[in-house]
Structures are given as C-alpha cells and as structure tokens.
Amino acid sequence: MTRTHCPYCALQCGTRLEVSPQGLTVSPDEDFPVNAGRLCMKGWTAPRVLSAPDRLTSPLMRQRPGAQQRPVPWETALDRVGAELRRIVSAHGPDAVAVFGGGGLTNEKAYTLGKFARVALGTSQIDYNGRFCMSSAAAAGSAAFGLDRGLPFPVTDLASAEVVLLAGANVAETMPPLMQHLAGADLIVVDPRRSATAEGAALHLSPAPGTDLALALGLLHVAVVDGHVDHGYVAQRTTGFDEAWRRAAEWWPERTERVTGVPVADQYAAVRMLAAAKRRYVLTGRGAEQHSKGTDTVSSYINLALALGMPGREGSGYGCLTGQGNGQGGREHGQKADQLPGYRRITDPAAREHVAGVWGVDPADLPGAGPSGYELLDSLGRPGGPRALLVFGSNPVVSAPAAGEITARLASLDLLVVADFVPSETARMADVVLPVTQWAEEDGTMTNLEGRVLRRRRAIDPPPGVRTDLWVLRELAGRLGQPAHRFPDDPGEVFAELRRASQGGAADYSGIEPRNLDDQAEPVHWPFPAGGSSTPRLFLERFAHEDGRARFRAVAHRDAAELPDGAYPLHATTGRVLAQYQSGAQTRRVPESVEADGEAFVEVHPDTARRSGLTAGGLARVVSRRGATVARVRTVASLRTDTVFLPFHFPDAGRANLITNPALDPVSRMPEFKVCSVRLEPLGSGAATGSGAL
Amino acid sequence: MSRIVIVGNGPAGHRLAELLRTRAPRAAVTVLGAEAEPAYNRVLLPSVISGKLSPEQTYLTGHDSGTVTVRRGAAVTGIDREQRTVRTADGLLHPYDELVLATGARCFLPPLPGLTGAGGGPADGVVALRTLADCRRLEDLLTRAGSVVVLGGGVLGLEVARALSDRGHGVDVVHMGPHVMERQLDAPAGKTLAGVLERLGIRIHTGRAAASWTGGRLVLDDGSGLPADLVVVSAGVQPNTELARAAGLSVGRGVVVDDHMRTSDPRIHALGDCAEHAGLVPGLIAPAWEQAETLAEALTGGHRPYTATRTVTRLKARGVDLAVIGDGNHALPGAEVVTLADPARGQYARLALQDERVVGAILLGFPSSVAAVSQLYDAGAPTPVDRLALLAGRAVAGRADAPGDLPDEAVVCRCNNVTKRALVAGWRGGARTPGALARATRASTGCGGCAGAVDGICTWLNATREAADEAGDALCADAVPAGEAHAASPAGAGEAFVPAAAPRQEEQPLHELLAR
Structure with missing residues (x-):
C-alpha cells in the first residue's frame, strides 16, 4: 500500500493505492484530515488515466x-x-x-x-x-496582507465556522470533499448561477456576470451603514480604510441592486449573517477572480473581511480556494x-x-x-x-x-x-x-x-x-x-x-x-524557515507588511470589457462540472467521467432557449466576437434569462474558450474567462463567424 | 494645454473632474465649489439624518492634485463669454477654454407666513434639506424639537420622514397631492404605501397644503393644525440657472443642453440637476453621472451621445421596499398590465409590458423582485413567460420526490454519479446499511451532501423488504422494480437534481431527506 495524493485539484486529497492483479486501486485516506476518507469521482477513477488506451509511451x-x-x-x-x-x-x-x-x-x-x-x-x-487560475487572488492577497498563501489557515479550521461566504466558488462540484468542512456553516454563495453549492446555501446572491466588484463594494457599504465595522481592529491592524470607504460610499444598496441584480434585502441579510457570527470566513474562487478586474474584486472582498475584523484571527479569515493540484x-x-x-x-x-x-x-x-x-x-x-x-x-x-x-x-x-x-x-x-x-x-x-x-x-x-x-x-x-x-x-x-x-x-x-x-509527521505549512517550524496559521500576530498591518485597497467598480448589445445580447460565463478536470485531457479519458458529462453543453434559461429557437437536447452555436462554439442545449429554469453557462473542459469545436474574451486584468494579467457577450443560434442557421463551426 | 473650468463641486461636477483626471491628463481642470465642504454624496444624506453615517463619511474621493484643482468656498458670480472667464466672489477671474455648469439645484421654499426668515432663507426651526450644512442644522434643531412635520410627500420627503421615525421621532407628513408620490405612483400604490408608513409611525395627511407656521403649530389650508416644533420642507427643487441666464444662455426650466451636454454657447456645457435635456430635468444621480460620462467623452474628442437614462426610483427608507421602474403609471393602449395587491400586508405590484418588455413597474413590498425587473428594464430584455414568478422574485422550486417515486435514472450522489438504480443494485447485492451502500457504490463519499438521501433510500428499501416479507413475498421484486422503464429525466435534469412529481402522502419527501 502506498499513501499519496489525488492527482487533480488543490485539495490534494489523501489516497491509498493498492497494486492488485486487476491494476491499481485507490481508496480515500481516512487519516488525512483534508479529505478524511472522502473522495469524488475524479479521485476514485484517477488510475484510469495511468492506463489510458492512448497513453503516450514513446516520443x-x-x-x-x-x-x-x-x-x-x-x-x-x-x-x-x-x-x-x-x-x-x-x-x-x-x-x-x-x-x-x-x-x-x-x-x-x-x-x-x-x-x-x-x-x-x-x-x-x-x-x-x-x-x-488564481493570479488575481495572489495579487490581491499580496497587496492586502504582504503575503499570498491561498488559505492562511488549515482547511480543517473551516469546520467550526458558523458562516462562510463563498464568492464565485462552486465547491460542491469542484472540490466535493471540502464540503464536509462546510457542513456546519450557513453558506452565503455568490454566483450568477444556482450552482450545486448555491442550491445548498442559506443565502444565494446571484449577481449579473461581471458585477461582483460592485456587489462586494455594496456589501462593505452595508457593513458601514448598518454599524458592523470592527473599529478597534481597523484602527490597530489595518491602514487605508477611509479611502476604501470613499469608493464603497458610491455603492449604496439600491444602486448596487440595480447594477448587480442582488436584492437590497439580500445584501443586508448577507452582511448581517457574517457580522453576527463569531467564526466566519470569506473565500473567493475563480468566479470572482477570472475577470479583467479580478484583482480589484478580490481586494473588495478582502476589504469587507478587514472591515468586519476577520483576517488574522483564529477561527475566521479570508482565503482563496486555489484550483490546480499544485x-x-x-x-x-x-x-x-x-x-x-x-x-x-x-x-x-x-x-x-x-x-x-x-x-x-x-x-x-x-x-x-x-x-x-x-x-x-x-x-x-x-x-x-x-x-x-x-x-x-x-x-x-x-x-x-x-x-x-x-x-x-x-x-x-x-x-x-x-x-x-x-x-x-x-x-x-x-x-x-x-x-x-x-x-x-x-x-x-x-x-x-x-x-x-x-x-x-x-x-x-x-x-x-x-x-x-x-x-x-x-x-x-x-x-x-x-x-x-x-x-x-x-x-x-x-x-x-x-x-x-x-x-x-x-x-x-x-x-x-x-x-x-513522513506519514506520521506533523503537518508542514510554509513558511518553515531553517531552524524554525511549520506555520499553520498566518497573520495571527501581524500581517506580512513591514508595519505589520493589513492594507485596504481603494478599488472602484468598472464594467466588464464587453457588455451585451444588439448583436451579442447575452452574457456567457464559463466554468466547470464535477466529472471533468480543467482542459479535460485527463478526465475525458475516464469512462465514468464521460458517462456523467462527456460533451460540450450550454445551460440556457427555457425562455431564452425558446426565443433563440433552441430546443433542449438540440445543438446550439454560441457565437461571440472571437468565434463560435457548438454545444448541446440544457434548459435550466433557475438560470438568469440574460446569461448562458458553458463548461470549458471539452475539445475541438466544443471549446468554450473559442468565445472567451482575452481582456486582461491590469495587475494580475488574468483574462476575462467569466464574462463575454454572445448570441445563440440553432445549429445550421446563420453564418459561421469563427473556427467553431462543425 | 486646454483649461476646463467646472462650476459646482457636487456629485455631477465631482464625477466629471474625476473622469477628466484620468482621460484628459493634459488638461488643466479647475473646480469651483460654492460650499466650503469637500464634495460629498447627496444620496447618502438620509443615512446622515438617521445617524448611520457621519457627515464626513459622505465625502467623495478627493482628487485635488495633479491636473485637477479644487477651490472650495469659491462662489461664481458671473461669466464673461467674450473674454471666456468666470469671476468668483473674491474677485478673481478664471479663464477657460471649456466651461462646465454643474451648479445643481436648490430647495423650493413655499412663500408662507412664518416659513421664511430674514433674507428669504428658512426661518429658525425650518429646514429645507439639500446640503450637509442643512443636515447639521437639522441635527441641531432636532435636539430641542418634540414634534416634526415634513412638508411634501415626494421621494425625498418620505425618505427624511422615515429617517426621522427610524430615530424615534413621531413625524407628520403634509402632502398636497391626492396620495403620496403621485408623480410616480398610481392611487392603489400610494394608499398602500401610506399604510406601510403609518405602521412605521409616520402620519400622512394628503390633499392638504400648509397655510402658515407660527408658535410651534403648522396651520393647514382647512384651518386645522399640527404641532410642529420643527418643519422640514421638501417641496421640490429649482435648478440653479441664474449664472446661465445672466450670461445669455438658453434657459428653460434648466440650462438647455443637447445630446452632448452643450449649451447654446458651444464652449459652455451643463450637466446634472441644473441641466435640461429634451425638456426634462431628471434630478437624480444616475443620469447626472451618465451625463458626466458623455461630457468627459465630448471634452476629450469622443462621441457618446446622452440618451435620457432609464429611471428607476428607489425609496431609501428602512422597512419600506418600494421601487418605481420607468413609468409606473404607464397606460398606453396595447400594454399588458399585471397587478397584484395585498394592501393589508403592504404589498402592491403593477407591471406594464409591451412586446414582452418592461415599460413600467411599481413594486411595493416585493423586495426580491425589484432587482430582476429593473435589470430586465435596463437591458430592454424580454421578461420570463411566468410573470407571477418574476414578481414573486424567486424561482418556484419543483417538488421533490419520495424515494419510491424517484426515477431509477435519478442521480442521487452527484460527486460519484451514482443513480438510484445503482443504489438499488447495491442493496440487492447485500449492502443493507448506508455505510455498506457507500462502500459498494461510492455514494456519499464525495461532498457527503447526499448522505441523508442515501440513508432514506436504504431505510425505504429495508422497510419495503419487511413489508414484502410480511406479505409473504420471497423477495421484494415487485416493490423494488429495477430496470423498469421510467421516463428518462428531461434535459437539464443535471440541475434539477430531483425531478418533480407529487410525493406520496405516507412517505417522507426526499427533499426532507436531502435537507442537511
């Protein structure tokens, strides 16, 4: 038996491998606290990739x-x-x-x-x-704290949280074993889609794609107006609050509602849930980060966490849910x-x-x-x-x-x-x-x-x-x-x-x-300097800037690089499904994953599908200024009527990235994967404008 | 280097200066503000009145650096269009290549006995709310006022009344119109709103005008009176057009501008509360900021005409959810009108549609639908077919299945793509506990969210067997049909995790099993 870790996401679930005449079998490691005996489909079936029929074995x-x-x-x-x-x-x-x-x-x-x-x-x-992946969060984390480590605390700390705000993170699908650590918390999920994670949330905020930054500014505004700012913490452990507030002051709840589509009442509810909890976390994922303003969006969520006095306290904080395995x-x-x-x-x-x-x-x-x-x-x-x-x-x-x-x-x-x-x-x-x-x-x-x-x-x-x-x-x-x-x-x-x-x-x-x-050793979290020891929790005494203080960043909202218009009237947003991993090069070679979700699809609100002449189960061309992709139509009643969703795992003419917009974040140089403007066409109608035509 | 002078340091002038700072780095921008205060955000004044924000917290981002110079306490007294200069009260001349009037508006003070003091301003004990200084004055007066009357039941008057009642003051609102906010609301909405406000401690007197204020008593036009230690006047605003008029510019209700915010003098521009575009003076911050974008473009060689912004009026009053979207009273022939009313609970909705697009809506007491309706209106996008669901504000969830009714193909464990059929097969293979089913099928080993459902299915299977045993069946083959042709879940069922069907009465619905 060999103890190692799953080859896929950043959780790096512990696994035990057994070599048997049938090949390698994997089982979840009960003793590794991150997954504690859990594993998703991708981890269970990872050995399939080792013996993929088209495995490369010669240059x-x-x-x-x-x-x-x-x-x-x-x-x-x-x-x-x-x-x-x-x-x-x-x-x-x-x-x-x-x-x-x-x-x-x-x-x-x-x-x-x-x-x-x-x-x-x-x-x-x-x-x-x-x-x-996480370059926007890295840039924002470094700016705020002087150091970027995805989670500045062990993931198991989340288990005792009362409230967790997940901004653009669909962990129920992308990191299922993490959910056990969130089972005790009321979740506030920020996602344009009613994702699997949003489905189980105590509160789901559904901003229009590209408006997360306005929402985060609006939440800070509510925190101030509703009297939830931890003034002692802000005074002792941070700098720059006043400038950050001046930006957030422009985002009173009603304006935030109009721009984001998140009801005023829900903005208040979210902030009050966070403020009332003793143990609470704000976590961001790609949904907040993969924008031409991803760094500023993450900064505005960090600002919210700082205003409430969360980072650098045991049992609460801000973190980024890193995506790839390493x-x-x-x-x-x-x-x-x-x-x-x-x-x-x-x-x-x-x-x-x-x-x-x-x-x-x-x-x-x-x-x-x-x-x-x-x-x-x-x-x-x-x-x-x-x-x-x-x-x-x-x-x-x-x-x-x-x-x-x-x-x-x-x-x-x-x-x-x-x-x-x-x-x-x-x-x-x-x-x-x-x-x-x-x-x-x-x-x-x-x-x-x-x-x-x-x-x-x-x-x-x-x-x-x-x-x-x-x-x-x-x-x-x-x-x-x-x-x-x-x-x-x-x-x-x-x-x-x-x-x-x-x-x-x-x-x-x-x-x-x-x-x-070694197996029995204490967990090793960097920084671990020579002669020193592991650092499971960062920032408890001081932040990594020279003055020991965290920095608010004064950030302003701006529109997505591309807004819907007459020719491209819908937002498209891209993301992931549970059964596939990243570009799919590995999981598309796993029969179980292919059976679960094996081809490109586009989620569309039933009304939008009808108006676009699409039928559920039929094929659609999703067309942007960069190109067109072909996907099977899934109608989803919980989706915003102005938004379609495509997973990006699939190859060839079904590549969602044929349509995405390479507008870059000025700081992190992150491309705008999460929002671009598209139109829908039933396959066979309209002229091809890109390389995606079948 | 082009010299741009902006008269007015309110939100409109401030926003323009901020845009020019980044977009016209070679222009010298001078902002002349009459108030001694830094620029602040007028929208937040109700929060200052209710005590939730300090006056300083309404200050806008400072930009008095680099190419932008802000002179505060610099009231402009005249414009010389020939010499292209403006004169300030201190006698200084400010030359311009482009001049922008962002002079805003001031409160209208009804000429009633007792309301005006010496010099035409409000008398001691009367506040017409417009500036931070007015808020400070109000704060000062409130400390010795027992009774407060608000004159005017428009948006601002009601916001102020609510901010005061939020602080525990009893408030009377005297309003001349047939119902409050009659410019925006139809009669049922106005009456329902009055009821909501009354329950928050605000007494509404409609169809009444004030006649005079004397000795702590406001006398109304029918001779009745209200105790009023303090009178807050909110009877509308007047655009500040004197400078423009004196300079000979074309002035209607406001300074007349074209689609690029240009006045009758091509070197002079106007925006915000002082400007009249297409016969309208919007008087809201969203159009003012929109106009600042247009003007910033025009002044930097761009071309982006201002098209009257779609308006959404939101009453910023705690405990009152009111939005008027577009023309709330819209009644063109051919419009489809959907109404919902529950006045006893303070709810009223009116949705007017043309060609499936929202042209107007009044939403009172529908906090979760305002966002969706206003975004559809702003985008000019077609509304969902289910209008009532749109008004309700939340997609109505499908009903969940009991384990017995769940189709075989239904995915119970999403993390491992385990269907009910696979669980039944596992159970038939001898896995009779949830733990054994997990080992046999991997169900519930991922996120664990389906553990309750797996448990429920296991219990159901075991109970079904017991029932079958009691009935003398060897095995529950009938009760647990495997492989029977069920309708495959429709496309999109990946999202609708549990297909909808009526649950059996005697069985626990699966959504309860699924609940954490």
Whole structure:
C-alpha cells in the first residue's frame, strides 16, 4: 500500500493505492484530515488515466510541418529539440524560445522548469497556466496582507465556522470533499448561477456576470451603514480604510441592486449573517477572480473581511480556494514570469543574487521579467515574438482564452515541444511530443491550497518508454551545454536545492526536512524557515507588511470589457462540472467521467432557449466576437434569462474558450474567462463567424 | 494645454473632474465649489439624518492634485463669454477654454407666513434639506424639537420622514397631492404605501397644503393644525440657472443642453440637476453621472451621445421596499398590465409590458423582485413567460420526490454519479446499511451532501423488504422494480437534481431527506 495524493485539484486529497492483479486501486485516506476518507469521482477513477488506451509511451516527432507525428527513439527526439533550440537561440536570441508550465507540476518540476528557462535557455519568456487560475487572488492577497498563501489557515479550521461566504466558488462540484468542512456553516454563495453549492446555501446572491466588484463594494457599504465595522481592529491592524470607504460610499444598496441584480434585502441579510457570527470566513474562487478586474474584486472582498475584523484571527479569515493540484507550489518556485523560487521577485537584486548563488551562475546573466501567460501565448510566432515553445503540464489549445487565435499562434511556431502523458489537444499540434510520468509513477512534493507541503509517492513503475519531466529537462539542458550536475533528476536532490533557493523568501521551505513529510509527521505549512517550524496559521500576530498591518485597497467598480448589445445580447460565463478536470485531457479519458458529462453543453434559461429557437437536447452555436462554439442545449429554469453557462473542459469545436474574451486584468494579467457577450443560434442557421463551426 | 473650468463641486461636477483626471491628463481642470465642504454624496444624506453615517463619511474621493484643482468656498458670480472667464466672489477671474455648469439645484421654499426668515432663507426651526450644512442644522434643531412635520410627500420627503421615525421621532407628513408620490405612483400604490408608513409611525395627511407656521403649530389650508416644533420642507427643487441666464444662455426650466451636454454657447456645457435635456430635468444621480460620462467623452474628442437614462426610483427608507421602474403609471393602449395587491400586508405590484418588455413597474413590498425587473428594464430584455414568478422574485422550486417515486435514472450522489438504480443494485447485492451502500457504490463519499438521501433510500428499501416479507413475498421484486422503464429525466435534469412529481402522502419527501 502506498499513501499519496489525488492527482487533480488543490485539495490534494489523501489516497491509498493498492497494486492488485486487476491494476491499481485507490481508496480515500481516512487519516488525512483534508479529505478524511472522502473522495469524488475524479479521485476514485484517477488510475484510469495511468492506463489510458492512448497513453503516450514513446516520443513522437513530425519530420516537417503538416506531417504525421511518428514514434522515434528518445535520443532522436531530444537531439532534434536540442539542435533546433540552439539554432533558434543563436539566430534570434534567447527570448525567441518560450516556456509554458502548469499548476499541476510538482514543486520540483516547477522549480526546475523555471531554472531551465533562466539558466539553460537564458529566456525571460516563461509563464504558466496558473496565470489563468488564481493570479488575481495572489495579487490581491499580496497587496492586502504582504503575503499570498491561498488559505492562511488549515482547511480543517473551516469546520467550526458558523458562516462562510463563498464568492464565485462552486465547491460542491469542484472540490466535493471540502464540503464536509462546510457542513456546519450557513453558506452565503455568490454566483450568477444556482450552482450545486448555491442550491445548498442559506443565502444565494446571484449577481449579473461581471458585477461582483460592485456587489462586494455594496456589501462593505452595508457593513458601514448598518454599524458592523470592527473599529478597534481597523484602527490597530489595518491602514487605508477611509479611502476604501470613499469608493464603497458610491455603492449604496439600491444602486448596487440595480447594477448587480442582488436584492437590497439580500445584501443586508448577507452582511448581517457574517457580522453576527463569531467564526466566519470569506473565500473567493475563480468566479470572482477570472475577470479583467479580478484583482480589484478580490481586494473588495478582502476589504469587507478587514472591515468586519476577520483576517488574522483564529477561527475566521479570508482565503482563496486555489484550483490546480499544485496551484500554490506552482506559483512559488519560479515558473511565473516575474518570480524566482521562494516567491521572490525577479527584479529584486537581492533575490537575483541569492538564487544565482544557489544555481552557481552570475546574477547578471539571469533574464528579467517576461510577459504574462496570455501575452506570451499571443506573441508566439509574431514579429519579435518567440519562435519556439516548450509546454509542460498544460493544454492551452483548450484552456487559453480566445482559443482559436491561440491555436493559430501555436501553429505559426518554428518548433512546438510538448511534454505530457496523454495526447492532449496541444500535444497533437507539437513537432515533438515527450511522454512523461504521471502521479502514481513518480515522487515529489506538492503544496495544497492551505500551503501544506505534501509528498507525492511512486506506487508503480511507469510504462516502458516514459521518462520523468526532470530527466527530460536534464537531458535538454545537457544538449544546451549545461553541466549535468546543475540539473539533477532525482526529486529528493531537487527538493534539497529548492529549500536552499527558497531560504529567506516569502515562501520559505528551507526548514522542511524530508522526514517532516513522513506519514506520521506533523503537518508542514510554509513558511518553515531553517531552524524554525511549520506555520499553520498566518497573520495571527501581524500581517506580512513591514508595519505589520493589513492594507485596504481603494478599488472602484468598472464594467466588464464587453457588455451585451444588439448583436451579442447575452452574457456567457464559463466554468466547470464535477466529472471533468480543467482542459479535460485527463478526465475525458475516464469512462465514468464521460458517462456523467462527456460533451460540450450550454445551460440556457427555457425562455431564452425558446426565443433563440433552441430546443433542449438540440445543438446550439454560441457565437461571440472571437468565434463560435457548438454545444448541446440544457434548459435550466433557475438560470438568469440574460446569461448562458458553458463548461470549458471539452475539445475541438466544443471549446468554450473559442468565445472567451482575452481582456486582461491590469495587475494580475488574468483574462476575462467569466464574462463575454454572445448570441445563440440553432445549429445550421446563420453564418459561421469563427473556427467553431462543425 | 486646454483649461476646463467646472462650476459646482457636487456629485455631477465631482464625477466629471474625476473622469477628466484620468482621460484628459493634459488638461488643466479647475473646480469651483460654492460650499466650503469637500464634495460629498447627496444620496447618502438620509443615512446622515438617521445617524448611520457621519457627515464626513459622505465625502467623495478627493482628487485635488495633479491636473485637477479644487477651490472650495469659491462662489461664481458671473461669466464673461467674450473674454471666456468666470469671476468668483473674491474677485478673481478664471479663464477657460471649456466651461462646465454643474451648479445643481436648490430647495423650493413655499412663500408662507412664518416659513421664511430674514433674507428669504428658512426661518429658525425650518429646514429645507439639500446640503450637509442643512443636515447639521437639522441635527441641531432636532435636539430641542418634540414634534416634526415634513412638508411634501415626494421621494425625498418620505425618505427624511422615515429617517426621522427610524430615530424615534413621531413625524407628520403634509402632502398636497391626492396620495403620496403621485408623480410616480398610481392611487392603489400610494394608499398602500401610506399604510406601510403609518405602521412605521409616520402620519400622512394628503390633499392638504400648509397655510402658515407660527408658535410651534403648522396651520393647514382647512384651518386645522399640527404641532410642529420643527418643519422640514421638501417641496421640490429649482435648478440653479441664474449664472446661465445672466450670461445669455438658453434657459428653460434648466440650462438647455443637447445630446452632448452643450449649451447654446458651444464652449459652455451643463450637466446634472441644473441641466435640461429634451425638456426634462431628471434630478437624480444616475443620469447626472451618465451625463458626466458623455461630457468627459465630448471634452476629450469622443462621441457618446446622452440618451435620457432609464429611471428607476428607489425609496431609501428602512422597512419600506418600494421601487418605481420607468413609468409606473404607464397606460398606453396595447400594454399588458399585471397587478397584484395585498394592501393589508403592504404589498402592491403593477407591471406594464409591451412586446414582452418592461415599460413600467411599481413594486411595493416585493423586495426580491425589484432587482430582476429593473435589470430586465435596463437591458430592454424580454421578461420570463411566468410573470407571477418574476414578481414573486424567486424561482418556484419543483417538488421533490419520495424515494419510491424517484426515477431509477435519478442521480442521487452527484460527486460519484451514482443513480438510484445503482443504489438499488447495491442493496440487492447485500449492502443493507448506508455505510455498506457507500462502500459498494461510492455514494456519499464525495461532498457527503447526499448522505441523508442515501440513508432514506436504504431505510425505504429495508422497510419495503419487511413489508414484502410480511406479505409473504420471497423477495421484494415487485416493490423494488429495477430496470423498469421510467421516463428518462428531461434535459437539464443535471440541475434539477430531483425531478418533480407529487410525493406520496405516507412517505417522507426526499427533499426532507436531502435537507442537511
């Protein structure tokens, strides 16, 4: 029996793996407190991906553009990649090669990928799909508290909460085992849809898509007018309340109601529920964050929590529900465009000095900050943009906004290299595909949504022909002239180096000994400095800003980047279903998931469907200015009549991201996945305006 | 560098200056405000009166920096259109390339004996509420006032009356019209509203005008009187148009402007409560801010005509939920009108539709439907077919099934996609407790939300077997049909988790089992 963790979301549920003649079986770990014996369908069926019928077990290569991908020996594939990278770098400079990582990679992989980009390639062009995940919450959390850790408290603390406000988080579907910790709380759910989570809530606030920021400002307004501000806390532990209030003062309840569609009475009810509880939390998810104003929206929820005196007190607080399995660790160790390991800024001379010292290179040789995820993808193959891209643990053909255009960008590259374990939609476009190990076949560490560092353990051997990502990076680094010792492929060795690199940084792992991660050990939450101890709860004494105080941010509401008009009269919002995970590359290969939800669909209010000439069960084209996607119509009476919903897990013509708007948040550079304007057409009518037509 | 002078530091002038600060970084913007106070948000004054906000908490974001200069206590006394300057009371001249009049409006004070003091302003003991200074004066007067009368039962008068009654003052409202808010409400709505207010301690006297105020007593036009230590006048406002008139600009009720907020002089613009657009002076903050957007565009070379904003009037009064959306009294031929009335409970709704679109609505006592109706109105979007559900404000939930009636295909455990059929199969396979069913099917091992339902189905299956045993059946094959053709749940059932059907009387409804 091997104790490890589920390969999917940021809960990182504990699992026990047994190898039997029938294959690997998984059962939930009763002793791991985050899931305490619970597991959702995705976790139960995760072994299916290990033996997916189309599992990649040999490198694939395309001899020339347009040719078929064919199996080749590893040497051939790696030599080709090495040679082409050398050619492109020498002809066009290091920034002509870009790297795109993922929030599902282990800490060791994320760390090594960042180091590979900066040292072996010398490129500044690296970012990852976490940019599409919690970057807005990270920016807002850092601004408010001086430190970004998804949950600054153990997830089990939620179990004693009386009231929890979930802003744009459908945890009943995206993180089912978390629900046991929320079972005792009255939930206030903010979601345009009556989601599974909203269904069970004590209060459901349903703002029009793109108006969450106005709602949060309105809630702060009510908190002030209704006399719920914790003045002592605000005076002693925060700064900036007055400026934040001046913005919220513009959002009196009736105006908030008109803009958001949330009744005045419900605004009061929500604030009173939070104010009356002793133990209460505000948690945000992608619904609040994936907007061109996501950072400000999260800041306004943090402002509300600060006004009520919640953060930094045991039994209450603010947190972000990180999405991807290693979304937390993935953003700490250097695959983000502007960061070095330990959550250090790449523009900080001291940080460069420290990390360059660990890497044995000259700090002056480290590149500076590069473009953010979407900007990087959008620049591929353009004049002055990268001509080669290495993708690890991501599937941007499905997950990037305006996916039609991004697909065209990928197609315009001189060289696309994808390391993956299944032929994802992005891998299918690649010139070279490198088959790598997955969860149960590898060792490493992950950091879950509560900043808890966990050990991923190898239970079985990978199929012959499959290598680890670390091995691939070492081999490529060697072909780029790097000494072998600089890129170890042993995860234990990499973790030891990562600890040194993170020492003194915000996300300090330097004190974490491998034995701390043993089964019986106490939980390990960073920061865990050398000679120090785990930090399960942050901010109890002081916040991480120099003055120890949390900062209110004065934020103003603004409209979504695109508003409905005559040609595109409806809001479209995108999200997730329980049975599928992210771009679906893994779960679409699991029969149980396919049976539950196996094809693209669009939820539409029955009246809206009728007016658009759609019938339940029929196909619709959902058309935006970026393109069109095809989806099966589901009529949902609880939906707003002005809004349709599409999950984004599905491929090809059913990609929801064919229609999404790449308007970016000015701070976090998060694209606006959660709202764009569309029209509906029964399939077969109207002219195709995008790449989604069947 | 273009010089833009804004006369008036109220919400309209303030918003324009704020927009220009970011959109016209090369313009020099000067705001001349007559009041010594920083710009504040007039909408919040009822909250100041009711004591929920301090006067300072109504201040708007300061922007007296960089390209924007704010001069407070600088009353403008004249405009020289030839020289393109404005003169302030201190004698200074302010040259402009573009001039904006945001002079607002002032309260109308009825010329009645006793109400006006020396100099034409309100007498001691009389307040006409418009400014923060008026609020402070009211606060001061309230400390020695026993009885308060509000003159005028329009929106602002009723808001003030409610703010005062919220603080424990008995309040009389004297209103000339046939019912309160007659500009916005039809008679049934007005009467129902009066009833709601009476229950909150506000006495309404309609069809009556004040005649005089003397010796703590307000005499009405029928000779009757009301004790009134304090009189709050809310009898409408007058746009401040004197500057414009003196400068020779075209003035009707307000300063006349076109769709780009331009007056009859192309270098002079007006917006907010002083401006008349298409014959109307809206007098609300939403149109004023909308006009500020239009003017900011016009002054920075853009083109975004102002189209009279759709109005939604909301009475900001604690315990009263009233919204008037568009033309509440709308009665054009061909309009579909839906009404609901329960005057005893203070509820009245009137919804007027044309081509399925809301053209007007009065919603009193329907707190959860205002949001949806006003958003449909603002968007010009068609309303849902079920008008009553729209007015009720909440989608009516389908009724839940008892375990026996649940179709086999119904998904009981969403986390693991376990249907009732799978649970029955598990039970037939020997899993006779909820724990055993969980192990056999994975149901309830995810979020745990269906644990009650799994429990209920298990109990039902066990009870059915006992009943079958008592009846002498070997196995409950009849009672627990497996694989029988049930109608598949309709599309969209993923959301409607429990398909609707009438529950059997004797069985516990599943929604109770599902309840946490």
